Amino acid sequence: MNSLEAPLLFVRCGWLEYYDQDLDADDPEGGGAYNRESVGSEANNFKIVDGKCYGYARTGKKDGYNLSRCWPGGTQPKSSLTGVLVMIVAKRPFPDGGQVIVGWFRDARLHDAVLMREDLKPNETGPYGAYNFEAESAGCLLLPLNKRTFVIPKGAGGMGQANVYYCFEEDWTQRGHHWIFQAIDYVQSYKGPNLMKRKAS
Numbered sequence: 001m002n003s004l005e006a007p008l009l010f011v012r013c014g015w016l017e018y019y020d021q022d023l024d025a026d027d028p029e030g031g032g033a034y035n036r037e038s039v040g041s042e043a044n045n046f047k048i049v050d051g052k053c054y055g056y057a058r059t060g061k062k063d064g065y066n067l068s069r070c071w072p073g074g075t076q077p078k079s080s081l082t083g084v085l086v087m088i089v090a091k092r093p094f095p096d097g098g099q100v101i102v103g104w105f106r107d108a109r110l111h112d113a114v115l116m117r118e119d120l121k122p123n124e125t126g127p128y129g130a131y132n133f134e135a136e137s138a139g140c141l142l143l144p145l146n147k148r149t150f151v152i153p154k155g156a157g158g159m160g161q162a163n164v165y166y167c168f169e170e171d172w173t174q175r176g177h178h179w180i181f182q183a184i185d186y187v188q189s190y191k192g193p194n195l196m197k198r199k200a201s
Contacts (some may be wrong), residue, residue: 002181004174006055007071007084009110009154010165011057011133011185012099013042015090018195019103019144020047029093041130045088046103046142046196049119053140054131055086055105056114063114064132070110072172080137083110086133089152089159099159103195104187106139119134141196150186151186 014028021043028043041056044088059065067081088107092098116129152159157177159165 001174001182004167005083007110007126008087008167008180008184009065009070009084009133010087010089010159010167011055012089012091012159012163012165013045013057015093015102016043019043019142022047022158029067047101048137048139048196049117051137052134052173053105053137054117055088055108055133055135056131057088057133057163062112063130064112065110066114066166067110068172069168069170072168073076079112084100084133085187086110086183087137087187090148092148097152099152100148101143101152101183101186102148103140103142105125105133105135106141108135110132124185139191140158140196144193144195147192150183152183 016024016026016028018024019042045055047055050112056063065081067078070081070084086103086105086108087101088103088105089099090102092100103185110133111131114130114132117131153158158179166182168174
């Protein structure tokens with residue numbers, strides 16, 4: 001079985017083109033029951049604020065992460081974990097369907113609780129300021145719509161109903177599904193366009 005060489009996490013959120021409320025004309029599609037009546041904070045996952053991106057995915061308890069299931073036995077402070085590759089997954093709108101990688105944060109910092117930034121709010125109508133992972137914008141990549149083709153499997157052995165997929169079990173045993181390492185290879189070898197650069201121009 002392949003072994004992970006660095007912390008890795010998969011998170012799922014709603015579907016958008018830019019994940020920036022200054023650029024998107026619509027609210028997130030899919031991503032859970034919350035988005036049916038409100039706007040989740042993933043609406044600004046790739047918004048650049050002071051050179052950084054502040055990402056959010058709904059996790060359940062405290063909306064933070066179980067850091068030990070991202071990288072067991074670490075010696076970093078218990079409230080956060082750094083150096084994480086966060087792959088962001090979303091369900092494609094009908095009729096395409098399926099869940100695919102839409103982008104990623106390299107060298108991200110994960111938090112064990114949700115944090116807030118008031119400057120992520122473009123108006124007073126939504127909760128947009130929540131985040132539970134962050135990274136320098138230079139380490140973030142957002143795929144154009146036509147490049148969102150890497151499918152993440154669902155069901156047994158895949159990323160199921162939970163919006164977070166940890167690569168380690170509760171007993172810290174590493175999960176060894178082939179798609180995890182195929183996703184890593186995909187990210188490491190990707191040389192295509194990045195919507196982050198288009199946004200910054």
